[in-house]
Amino acid sequence: MKIFDVAANREADKVTVERQGITYYELMERAGTEVFQWLKRNFPDKETLFHVICGQGNNGGDGLVVARLLYESKYRVVLDILEDAGKPTPDFTANLKRINKDGIKYNNKEIYQYTDGKLVVIDAIFGIGLSRDPEGSVKEMIEKINHSNAYVVSIDVPSGVFMDRKTNFAVHSDAVLTFQQPKLSFYLSDNYQYLKKVEILDIGLDRDFINSVETSYYLTDSFEAHKRYIPVDPFTHKGKQGHALIIGGSYGKIGAVCLAAKSALKSGCGLITTYLPKCGYVVIQTAFPEAMAITDGDEHITHINFDFEPKAIGIGPGMGQHPETQKAFHDFLIRYKHPLVIDADGLNILSYNKEWLELLPVNTILTPHPKELERLMGTWNDDFDKIEKMKAFCKKYHVILVAKDARTMVVYDNEVHINASGNAALATGGSGDTLTGIITGLLAQGYTAADAAVFGVYLHGLTADIALPQTGMQAFTASMIPDYIGKAYHEIEANHP
Known part of the structure; x- marks a missing residue:
């Protein structure tokens, strides 16, 4: 299986949108739905509390989709949006409007307590485009996640993990649900502390494009x-x-x-x-x-x-x-x-x-x-x-x-x-x-x-x-x-x- 760099991942999204005649917003919905389905399979107990923590980029937008779908399915959901984690992207903003329309509350101070028995934290703060180490209130939130004793699920990438250089500080994930293609950083010994398990979710990116991309990195799975x-x-x-x-x-x-x-x-x-x-x-x-x-x-x-x-x-x-x-x-x-x-x-x-x-x-x-x-x-x-x-x-x-x-x-x-x-x-x-x-x-x-x-x-x-x-x-x-x-x-x- 090919391992893509940041540029190839972004191009795969672009080509998929063009060839399948969909919008980036619809692709975000597709990605969030796959995460939601994984969560339903692995945490069917409706007493589980899902704490979804979002940045304001597209990774945060994926998180908003997940929060909404959990809420619509009558799961216990609390939502946190970190205003210091990037500038709002158009698709994040569109999903936030839908969150507001559905009346889903967020940024409630009580969600920081992490005292509920069955707790799953959904990390949707940063994605593959991170360019600098987390700092300030965002770093504080990641520290809280790492000391929460919750089961931590990261969407696409553990927030703080870089794709092309050494990581110094990041979310410690129990499961990383990454989209379509594996990421090189996931398999490096320097990053073992940040990832316990990686699952690759197929979000229907254009298969012809994936087959045509040249790369130097491959994951040897059963198929390979x-x-x-x-x-x-x-x-x-x-x-x-x-x-x-x-x-x-x-x-x-x-x-x-x-x-x-x-x-x-x-x-x-x-x-x-x-x-x-x-x-x-x-x-x-x-x-x-x-x-x-x-x-x-x-x-x-x-x-x-x-x-x-x-x-x-x-x-x-x-x-x-x-x-x-x-x-x-x-x-x-x-x-x-x-x-x-x-x-x-x-x-x-x-x-x-x-x-x-x-x-x-x-x-x-x-x-x-x-x-x-x-x-x-x-x-x-x-x-x-x-x-x-x-x-x-x-x-x-x-x-x-x-x-x-x-x-x-x-x-x-x-x-x-x-x-x-x-x-x-x-x-x-x-x-x-x-x-x-x-x-x-x-x-x-x-x-x-x-x-x-x-x-x-x-x-x-x-x-x-x-x-x-x-x-x-x-x-x-x-x-x-x-x-x-x-x-x-x-x-x-x-x-x-």
């Missing part, structure tokens, strides 16, 4: 993942499904190779070989009998030599950073020019020897967590700066970055794909090793590097989403991930037959 999915040929055999090689492990860290190898095979590749030190031979043969094993060195890898041609290689999990291992890795990079995934100690070794980045095959996939990414490309000022530096890094070295985080980003060819699946259950040791295995297994099956990265990240996250109701977040471990890969495939296939 399925577009990259390659079903298994019913007449295939293990030789056609690809042979993956996982290189890694050292004394005390053989588990990383086991996790990666098992995940690679569970992703669908036909054969899996592990390349690891001799201390891991019995471990891998016992823990994962489907894997073949090649050994080198006693407690760490000293050379990397094999006499077959794997379709893809994943290297780094548990590998360690012994000088002999580093030399073996360097020599391997000089020789090998085929699909490659690098993780963990492979990334750390590259960060110590940045000149080796020039040796990487085109479209090598690097899967760093935040500290590994920082070691590779340096620090950043905020999330927007981070994204620009990742784009520049990928362009310079012709690689694909899988920047692991609560919302993992896959960056390549000046594009940023933000993953929508997964949850905090994945914040556990070994989770990254399983991701390396999944992506390597997909590469071995013939997925392009970009598709393997984007689809692999989504598949990996989906395992935790499926497992969560059964395991809870705290008890979920990385060794469970391979067991849920099949269920994740099943869900992708079932949702998009």
Whole structure:
């Protein structure tokens, strides 16, 4: 799903009005109605008190529509209009006249008390056009919202969150009901405190325009993942499904190779070989009998030599950073020019020897967590700066970055794909090793590097989403991930037959 910037969002509104022969006022009514319907589904109890807080821009106009519809449906509604929150727009003014005509009272001092039992605050103060930090009475109101103990619903954007730069102060929303297309700011780690949940409401913006807009940002949801999915040929055999090689492990860290190898095979590749030190031979043969094993060195890898041609290689999990291992890795990079995934100690070794980045095959996939990414490309000022530096890094070295985080980003060819699946259950040791295995297994099956990265990240996250109701977040471990890969495939296939 495309992620639009402010200009594209505004143009989408303009084109929709022109092509559908409606007014901006009617489009505002449509947006407010969708919010109202969501509120009805989620808060059917008529004893719920809705406190709608509006600015005077178009976001406030959406809020006025919501307040009116709640009032007409006999919900308990109080309405507040902040006169310091922007200048009244024509459509806000038109909706305010309708509020006055219907006799809906607003700006009653008692609504600041927040003492009613079931309270939902509707934040409609600022939208996507915010250009400066909230201040004065508006800032005071946002502080009251954040300390209200109410369930907070923001219309389109949590008020105070900027679309194109770092946010310093904003509404803390329990649910953000955004219109038509997701916003980049929603998925940045700097903004996690402002958003617990995002729901995208379809307000019928012109589909042809949306399809034609060029953007660098995409949200990988179930639909986008399925577009990259390659079903298994019913007449295939293990030789056609690809042979993956996982290189890694050292004394005390053989588990990383086991996790990666098992995940690679569970992703669908036909054969899996592990390349690891001799201390891991019995471990891998016992823990994962489907894997073949090649050994080198006693407690760490000293050379990397094999006499077959794997379709893809994943290297780094548990590998360690012994000088002999580093030399073996360097020599391997000089020789090998085929699909490659690098993780963990492979990334750390590259960060110590940045000149080796020039040796990487085109479209090598690097899967760093935040500290590994920082070691590779340096620090950043905020999330927007981070994204620009990742784009520049990928362009310079012709690689694909899988920047692991609560919302993992896959960056390549000046594009940023933000993953929508997964949850905090994945914040556990070994989770990254399983991701390396999944992506390597997909590469071995013939997925392009970009598709393997984007689809692999989504598949990996989906395992935790499926497992969560059964395991809870705290008890979920990385060794469970391979067991849920099949269920994740099943869900992708079932949702998009």
